[in-house]
Structures are given as C-alpha cells and as structure tokens.
Amino acid sequence: MAAIDQSTVGNRLLRALPEQAFAALRPHLTALDLPLRYVLTEANEPNEFVYFVESGLGSVVATSSDDERIEVGHVGREGLGGYHVVLMTDRTPNRTFMQTPGTGLSVPVPAFLDILDGHKAARDLFLRYVHSCEVQLAHSALANGRYSMQERLARWLLMCHDRLGGDHLLLTHEFLALMLGVRRSGVTNELHILEGIHAIKATRGNVRVVDRERLEEVAGGCYGLPEREYERLIGLTISTAMRQAS
Numbered sequence: 003m004a005a006i007d008q009s010t011v012g013n014r015l016l017r018a019l020p021e022q023a024f025a026a027l028r029p030h031l032t033a034l035d036l037p038l039r040y041v042l043t044e045a046n047e048p049n050e051f052v053y054f055v056e057s058g059l060g061s062v063v064a065t066s067s068d069d070e071r072i073e074v075g076h077v078g079r080e081g082l083g084g085y086h087v088v089l090m091t092d093r094t095p096n097r098t099f100m101q102t103p104g105t106g107l108s109v110p111v112p113a114f115l116d117i118l119d120g121h122k123a124a125r126d127l128f129l130r131y132v133h134s135c136e137v138q139l140a141h142s143a144l145a146n147g148r149y150s151m152q153e154r155l156a157r158w159l160l161m162c163h164d165r166l167g168g169d170h171l172l173l174t175h176e177f178l179a180l181m182l183g184v185r186r187s188g189v190t191n192e193l194h195i196l197e198g199i200h201a202i203k204a205t206r207g208n209v210r211v212v213d214r215e216r217l218e219e220v221a222g223g224c225y226g227l228p229e230r231e232y233e234r235l236i237g238l239t240i241s242t243a244m245r246q247a248s
Contacts, residue, residue, distance in 0.1 A: 006031050006107070012056040013107065014080045014238045015131060023117060023124035030113040036060075036100045042083030043098040051108040053083035058104015059165055063097050063180070072183040074139060078165025080232065080240045085135060087111055088118065088128045102172050130235035138228040145224040146183070154182055155192045156221035159202065163211050164229065164240050171209045178209075196220065 008024045011017055016024065031054075036042075042053045042060050053060075060077035077083050077098060083106070086094040092111075118125040145154045158181045162171045178189045193204045201216040202209050211217065218225060232240040
C-alpha cells in the first residue's frame with residue numbers, strides 16, 4: 003500500500019499536524035471503509051482504535067438510563083472519532099457511529115497515545131480540538147434552550163454540510179429527528195418550510211442544500227461561533243476549505 007501523504011489527506015486534523023508528528027503517526031495509519039452504522043466508539047467500552055474520518059459523517063449519541071437518545075455531536079473530516087482518549091479516558095458513555103458512509107484512517111490507541119506523549123505540539127493540537135468540540139456541544143445546548151426548531155434544523159443542516167463536502171446530504175427524516183430530539187412529523191413540517199423559502203430540496207433520504215446563505219440567515223446566532231473557534235484553534239476552516247477539498 004502506498005504511503006499516506008500528509009499533503010493529500012482529507013482529514014483536517016492530520017493536515018494540521020506538525021510534520022514530525024505526522025511522520026511518527028504515519029506507520030500506524032490504516033485506511034478503511036466506514037460503512038453505514040459502523041461503530042467508531044461503543045458506549046462504555048474501551049476503544050481499540052481512534053479514527054480520523056476522511057469522508058462521511060459520524061454521529062455522537064447520548065443515551066439516558068431509560069433509553070432516551072439524542073445526537074450531541076458530529077464527526078466528519080474535521081475531527082477524530084474517539085477523542086475522549088486525548089483526555090486519558092479509555093471509555094465514554096456516548097456512542098459514535100457512521101450516519102453517512104465514508105472512509106477513514108484508524109490508529110491503535112497505544113500508538114496514538116505514544117504520539118501524544120512524544121510530540122507536545124501534536125498533543126496541544128488535539129487538546130484544542132477537544133475544546134472546539136466542547137464549544138460545539140455548549141452551543142447545541144444553547145440552541146436547544148433558546149432557538150426554534152426551524153433555527154435548530156438549519157444549524158444542524160449547516161453542520162452536516164460543513165462536514166460532508168457537497169450539497170447532497172444523505173440524511174433520513176429519522177436521523178434529523180434524532181439530531182433535534184423531536185418527532186419525525188415535526189422534522190417533516192420544518193423541512194417543508196425550508197423548502198418553501200428555497201433554502202433546501204428534500205427527497206427521501208436526501209436533503210440538497212440549494213441556498214446556504216439562506217440557511218445561515220434562518221439559523222441566525224445559533225450557528226457560526228463554534229466554527230470560527232475551530233478555525234482559530236486548528237488553523238483551518240471547518241466549512242469552505244473542506245468543501246473545496248472534496
């Protein structure tokens with residue numbers, strides 16, 4: 003298998019790594035397909051690998067003791083599946099699985115931890131990424147508490163658009179309902195409203211972004227700040243650059 007070239011990797015964290023750290027990590031990178039429902043992190047089980055997503059979309063889901071579920075985050079080519087490992091935690095109660103199929107690069111956890119121990123700049127980069135995830139989570143709570151369903155839907159669609167690199171988002175109504183913590187019928191109604199203002203076109207299992215600027219107008223203040231924080235901390239944009247790299 004040909005060596006993985008840092009200049010052509012799709013994952014933004016790998017692209018941002020210092021050259022020496024990437025060179026040390028490269029022998030441990032294994033390319034793999036990430037099919038629909040592929041589990042990146044199983045709840046309450048130690049990770050064997052961390053995953054650098056190259057394409058597709060992972061969904062981070064929190065589940066309560068009485069089996070209530072809601073999506074609390076995304077992992078696309080901007081991020082790392084299993085990022086709790088950066089915090090020296092071997093497991094998490096959250097489950098992360100592929101909601102849209104794609105590809106990625108896996109690294110055994112012991113090798114990844116060796117890189118963190120041996121390369122301070124790499125450790126600092128991944129810690130900044132974890133912080134950006136915490137900011138994104140905080141803004142999900144803010145959106146859920148202070149913004150309408152339509153605004154929240156627009157925000158989640160923008161977040162998916164950022165990570166999937168293309169205008170066609172392979173998202174089912176069931177998944178959108180999970181993302182927002184609402185009934186499927188409520189999502190369908192809100193999608194019709196966004197279609198009515200020509201921001202999107204929704205068909206079975208697919209949402210096409212027609213006018214991103216209109217979506218941003220609808221989302222208002224609940225979208226944008228975490229994305230700017232990612233750019234400040236990582237040095238690469240989470241949206242435009244990623245779509246151009248597709």
